[in-house]
Amino acid sequence: MKTDTALAALAALSHPTRLEAFRLLVQHEPEGLSTGQLVDASGLTQSTFSTHLAVLAKAGLVKSEKRGRQFIQRAEIDALKGLMLFLAKDCCQGRPELCEPLLAELACC
Amino acid sequence: MKTDTALAALAALSHPTRLEAFRLLVQHEPEGLSTGQLVDASGLTQSTFSTHLAVLAKAGLVKSEKRGRQFIQRAEIDALKGLMLFLAKDCCQGRPELCEPLLAELACC
DNA sequence: ACTATGTATCGTATTTTTCCGATGAGTCTT
């Protein structure tokens, strides 16, 4: 994952509304949720949430698929994976010993 | 890791200057780097970089230790670990099967 | 065709972030 991509993903997830939406979408993999359901869950205006969604989409964290007259939003697990790998490489590259405890904790889930 | 902590960490890392500084500090674990060295590497003004550093510190990603008249900055690997666990739990909790490929890739480092 | 529905986009006001120079508070050297 390129640095710019990681930066966009970090920025996208650094907002409460967007992080919550993304987590919600991850929980609803692989069926996804319609934009309207996400708007309802957010408690925000439709237009405001739409711009948030656009940020997530631009960062590659969410993909939408048109179904009828609504859009089904789905979390891009691969993008999350890519972001985590990017972060992990910060400590793993050159310093593998720093990451072993991390991997041990991750293995628990 | 609490959601607010994760949000602060994500926001802190979502800026090019701060991400680069953090990666630099991780590479220099456990000796750390002085604030001045980080300023030089950033190419920014001392004051501007200082505010960036404060963001990283507030998010718990960097700890500083006074040594003589300079401050030695060190990356808080545990905070990074916590953030990665936070992100991992998004997909692992309830959906362990989504994380297995992630763990496989992480194991490579 | 007409109307209702679901969502994106535009325009804009408010807030927040980001950047800088200047200043201030410690610390070392002489």
Next chain:
DNA sequence: AAGACTCATCGGAAAAATACGATACATAGT
């Protein structure tokens, strides 16, 4: 004690993010 050094913080300007209502556009149902 004086001067040089390291870094944080303040004040303010410029840029970006965030929120909203209004509008536009496509699709579904009648």
